[in-house]
Amino acid sequence: MSNAFEDFIPIPSGQFAMVLTQRLMSDILGQVGYEVRGKEVIYTKDLPAQSPAVNYVSIQLIVMDFSQYSDYELLPITADQEADIIETVIKMFAPEQVQPGIVDSTSDSK
């Protein structure tokens, strides 16, 4: 579960520069704001330079339900996720190897 106080604050498009120039606003009560520009997200702070550093974020996106994607529409997944999905599904369908029985005349097992 995410902590609401840790969530970054969305800034309406075009107001990013204004926020940065207003000293009282720019800190946003110590929290981090962000603006979406096309496929990029710009944050109001240099997160990797902060202490503690923030080098990764978790992003939630609203996308179409996967069941509504046609066979040929690009899915909203990264290359890593695609590889992970393929390997996981293959494991689901791959037959399990039957372990050979142990032949050991000295063993008590029958």
Next chain:
Amino acid sequence: MSNKKKIVEQIIRRLKSGDPSVASNIHEMEVKEAVMQVLNSRLRTQYFESLQLSENIPDGCVITTYDNVPVISWNGVSKSTLPAIPVSLPKNMGVWRITPVPYTSSQLSAPTLSCAVISSTQINVTVGSVSNAIAYSLERSTDLNNWTVISNTSGTFNDTGRTGVTTYYYRVKAIGNGTTYTDSNYRYTTATTPKPQLATPVVVCSNPTPDGFDIAWSEDAHADGSVLERSLFSDFSVIQDSLQLSGTGSGAWAYTGLASGTTYYVRVKVTDSTNTYSDSNYGIAGSITTLQSKLNVPGSFASGVQSGAFMPLTWTDTNSSPNESNIEIQVATDSGFTNIVSTLTPGADSTDTSFNSGGVTGTKYARIRAKGNGTTTTDSDWSNTISFVIT
């Protein structure tokens, strides 16, 4: 990014290459359903109906979560690239929520720590290096309660100024950067300094005589005894004589009764009977050689009764071989022995010989001495001069 068709085809192709009979029993629809399950699982798909947030959100939309999206510094701020394109909604609501991924810090491993006691006043402490440590905290204590930081680096630290017969505790930890790496646990070690050691005496030998020599040495103020060892070998592999002298101020000794013309080696250490200080190291003097001893003059040197050209000479032996190599007798025509007509060399321990005058008449003068061996003995003095007449 890819689509369902390609993903499903790839999976079926992989399964066929492993076991064709397996793929023949698997339908594409089955695989597609599995892909959807895994897709929803990996992206933690949430439906708005269940979140009761469906207002303003078109039907058929879900929330997906993408973890560990990188953030890079950029123009004094920072930015990320969206992992996928969200649906287009007013106010960029397609990007539903962004939260920082809490950094995870790992604890540094404790550095290795070892001690080497160098002396009563010095302990060398060696701290091993640890990856990702920005510094170290090497601390010393004598009671395990009060600690003093003595170094902030890895490597060997020479802890000088210590006190003898004291146990010192050392501990060290690696210092992390406080964010991704936290400080290590402490690693401990201990070392006890030995008793202080008395200063090594400086030894000097002097005044060799045929049967001894003198020895003197400097003495530590805390010493109350000395040990003198004498050997015929420079490496003291065989100790010929060991003396223990007590009392302060005993920094001198006279050896007597030794062999003449012999090289001796002497070493001295000083001691403390109160056991407050440990014995000094040996101070080693250079070699000293006793003087060669002078042989005794043969006694009762006399001439006998002439027989033909020969005059018998007799004496008593006062030395013995090997100290005496032989006897030397000079016969001259003057008492000053400037005109020596014969030098006789009877063997060692002999007591008589004859002077062959060759028929030359007149008064002859003779004297005798014992000849030394050249190593431990030197020649005796000449005897009194005797005279006899050859007729």
